[in-house]
Amino acid sequence: xxxxxxxxxxxxxxxxxxxxxxxxxxxxxxxxxxxxxxxxxxxxxxxxxxxxxxxxxxxxxxxxxxxxxxxxxxxxxxxxxxxxxxxxxxxxxxxxxxxxxxxxxxxxxxxxxxxxxxxxxxxxxxxxxxxxxxxxxxxxxxxxxxxxxxxxxxxxxxxxxxxxxxxxxxxxxxxxxxxxxxxxxxxxxxxxxxxxxxxxxxxxxxxxxxxxxxxxxxxxxxxxxxxxxxxxxxxxxxxxxxxxxxxxxxxxxxxxxxxxxxxxxxxxxxxxxxxxxxxxxxxxxxxxxxxxxxxxxxxxxxxxxxxxxxxxxxxxxxxxxxxxxxxxxxxxxxxxxxxxxxxxxxxxxxxxxxxxxxxxxxxxxxxxxxxxxxxxxxxxxxxxxxxxxxxxxxxxxxxxxxxxxxxxxxxx
Amino acid sequence: xxxxxxxxxxxxxxxxxxxxxxxxxxxxxxxxxxxxxxxxxxxxxxxxxxxxxxxxxxxxxxxxxxxxxxxxxxxxxxxxxxxxxxxxxxxxxxxxxxxxxxxxxxxxxxxxxxxxxxxxxxxxxxxxxxxxxxxxxxxxxxxxxxxxxxxxxxxxxxxxxxxxxxxxxxxxxxxxxxxxxxxxxxxxxxxxxxxxxxxxxxxxxxxxxxxxxxxxxxxxxxxxxxxxxxxxxxxxxxxxxxxxxxxxxxxxxxxxxxxxxxxxx
Numbered sequence: 014x015x016x017x018x019x020x021x022x023x024x025x026x027x028x029x030x031x032x033x034x035x036x037x038x039x040x041x042x043x044x045x046x047x048x049x050x051x052x053x054x055x056x057x058x059x060x061x062x063x064x065x066x067x068x069x070x071x072x073x074x075x076x077x078x079x080x081x082x083x084x085x086x087x088x089x090x091x092x093x094x095x096x097x098x099x100x101x102x103x104x105x106x107x108x109x110x111x112x113x114x115x116x117x118x119x120x121x122x123x124x125x126x127x128x129x130x131x132x133x134x135x136x137x138x139x140x141x142x143x144x145x146x147x148x149x150x151x152x153x154x155x156x157x158x159x160x161x162x163x164x165x166x167x168x169x170x171x172x173x174x175x176x177x178x179x180x181x182x183x184x185x186x187x188x189x190x191x192x193x194x195x196x197x198x199x200x201x202x203x204x205x206x207x208x209x210x211x212x213x214x215x216x217x218x219x220x221x222x223x224x225x226x227x228x229x230x231x232x233x234x235x236x237x238x239x240x241x242x243x244x245x246x247x248x249x250x251x252x253x254x255x256x257x258x259x260x261x262x263x264x265x266x267x268x269x270x271x272x273x274x275x276x277x278x279x280x281x282x283x284x285x286x287x288x289x290x291x292x293x294x295x296x297x298x299x300x301x302x303x304x305x306x307x308x309x310x311x312x313x314x315x316x317x318x319x320x321x322x323x324x325x326x327x328x329x330x331x332x333x334x335x336x337x338x339x340x341x342x343x344x345x346x347x348x349x350x351x352x353x354x355x356x357x358x359x360x361x362x363x364x365x366x367x368x369x370x371x372x373x374x375x376x377x378x379x380x381x382x383x384x385x386x387x388x389x390x391x392x393x394x395x396x397x398x399x400x401x402x403x404x405x406x407x408x409x410x411x412x413x414x415x416x417x418x419x420x421x422x423x424x425x
Numbered sequence: 426x427x428x429x430x431x432x433x434x435x436x437x438x439x440x441x442x443x444x445x446x447x448x449x450x451x452x453x454x455x456x457x458x459x460x461x462x463x464x465x466x467x468x469x470x471x472x473x474x475x476x477x478x479x480x481x482x483x484x485x486x487x488x489x490x491x492x493x494x495x496x497x498x499x500x501x502x503x504x505x506x507x508x509x510x511x512x513x514x515x516x517x518x519x520x521x522x523x524x525x526x527x528x529x530x531x532x533x534x535x536x537x538x539x540x541x542x543x544x545x546x547x548x549x550x551x552x553x554x555x556x557x558x559x560x561x562x563x564x565x566x567x568x569x570x571x572x573x574x575x576x577x578x579x580x581x582x583x584x585x586x587x588x589x590x591x592x593x594x595x596x597x598x599x600x601x602x603x604x605x606x607x608x609x610x611x612x613x614x615x616x617x618x619x620x621x622x623x624x625x626x627x628x629x630x631x632x633x634x635x636x637x638x639x640x641x642x643x644x645x646x647x648x649x650x651x652x653x654x655x656x657x658x659x660x661x662x663x664x665x666x667x668x669x670x671x672x673x674x675x676x677x678x679x680x681x682x683x684x685x686x687x688x689x690x
Contacts, residue, residue, distance in 0.1 A: 149565075149566075152614075152615055154610070154611075154614045154615065155565075155610065155614075156607055156610045156611050156614070299568050300565065300566055300567045300568045300571075301566075303568065304565060304610075305565065305603070305606040305607040305609070305610040306607040306610060306611075
């Protein structure tokens with residue numbers, strides 16, 4: 014079992030008028046942006062990651078979004094590069110780089126190789142298609158989103174694995190000279206994980222490629238359905254998937270007393286509006302969500318039939334109390350959160366998990382208390398539960414073959 | 426003017442190696458209508474009136490509802506080239522052409538590639554040229570119904586407004602719009618709705634009589650683009666329709682049909 018930490022790295026500024034309001038996606042001018050506040054926040058989030066490693070977290074999940082205050086990290090590779098140098102052991106799991114918005118995926122392949130080398134082989138390179146927000150913010154053609162994702166993916170794998178120079182004359186990318194003077198330390202290349210929230214196509218594509226799938230803070234029951242779809246697709250593709258193929262992100266905050274934990278966990282919902290943070294989504298921009306051709310017509314139908322109209326596996330618009338009740342927010346003292354985490358692990362059987370914490374309006378102090386208590390009590394207990402339940406991560410069992418990975422084959 | 430209410434004949438045909446929907450109606454010389462960016466589902470007053478004296482040909486653009494999307498069409502040049510072959514196969518050239526909005530852009534690109542393909546050309550609120558003043562409205566930053574509303578200067582005065590932009594959008598219309606937006610997106614996403622070289626390329630059109638029609642309150646493609654078309658096409662004339670938005674053919678159908686009919690006489 015692998016236990017990681019995640020935060021969206023939200024913008025926080027009480028003077029901006031953005032805290033606790035429900036804004037429209039891509040509807041906020043950056044005239045609200047104070048770079049001095051930004052400088053403090055970037056450093057705060059890096060400090061928290063470094064402390065998380067000290068407290069026993071084995072992985073950092075990093076992401077990026079664009080032109081929006083709910084996620085300050087517009088360039089996930091920068092955060093990853095800094096942590097590659099500043100930390101020693103934790104896996105750096107980028108979930109993920111938004112492939113279709115890259116006009117030059119060779120540059121991305123070089124950056125990721127550098128991060129893998131500087132970190133001595135700790136990179137996990139996740140790739141995503143990105144939402145309409147990302148296409149819109151970087152003027153990437155939405156109608157070619159999936160094609161560009163797949164071509165950039167194939168190109169990067171080749172750039173990492175096939176000695177150059179060679180040419181690439183694809184539909185969306187063309188290069189006359191591919192010969193990057195940087196190659197990943199992990200051979201043949203870093204693990205690739207694929208996060209998903211809504212797309213059945215993505216779940217199937219991920220299983221077909223034998224890549225681990227990460228479900229992002231979705232409700233338990235539909236998450237289990239998506240994991241089952243993965244297992245079924247794996248079987249159709251001639252292999253047996255297991256816990257090593259699955260990861261799950263969910264909200265966990267730990268504090269010194271039940272009262273304090275409840276008070277702080279409510280702050281998940283009172284930061285800047287975040288369309289991915291249930292209960293604090295704000296107004297979805299339907300034009301940006303529905304850019305032409307961004308989602309295939311087939312996939313639209315499947316989503317509607319299978320996952321219903323409420324989006325994100327039915328997590329939208331739910332008050333704090335409901336989320337506590339169905340365990341999409343887990344908060345409390347170590348004593349009360351551990352059995353709840355155990356229930357999630359028993360029910361979903363993921364080999365890797367991420368605790369989503371320190372988000373919304375939570376302060377640095379809130380996050381540091383939680384990280385300390387997680388390190389002292391929660392992580393050791395959850396590791397034991399993982400052993401008991403035989404939950405193996407993709408670093409213990411190969412997700413492509415189901416074979417145990419010996420310690421010698423890992424770099425560190 | 427009497428209106429022929431007969432619906433057009435609608436058929437599925439193979440043109441330029443693509444299965445497309447073709448609508449035909451009326452009598453007289455052929456008039457090719459290149460429809461706008463929201464599809465080809467309606468049969469409106471201006472079409473009915475024009476079909477009294479012209480045989481209207483209207484192909485649903487590749488990728489729009491009823492027409493397949495050839496994968497190789499990735500920009501406006503591809504689409505204009507596809508249309509040139511389609512017109513060859515219909516054997517109607519030199520043909521009069523009426524291009525509406527993005528349809529006007531298609532017509533202009535076809536004309537610069539093959540000036541003899543058309544007999545006379547009519548461009549209505551045509552996209553394709555980056556205006557010197559103002560910007561082309563970004564149809565993809567709003568939903569389809571909001572875009573449609575913005576196409577009109579004074580919706581309550583538009584007789585067929587509830588047909589083209591109903592309060593309750595049926596599933597059929599929503600699908601029509603979505604397919605049309607996707608087809609449009611393929612050829613117009615970036616740069617958005619223009620080709621920088623087009624004003625210079627228009628210089629090649631020396632002998633094509635061209636009528637340019639623009640609403641004086643067009644909020645979608647600035648009138649300035651129409652003036653650049655006029656300046657760069659030798660034998661062109663710009664007619665501005667008063668109190669009118671981006672769709673003069675629907676907002677002011679009588680005036681529009683009069684302008685077109687006089688020009689085609």
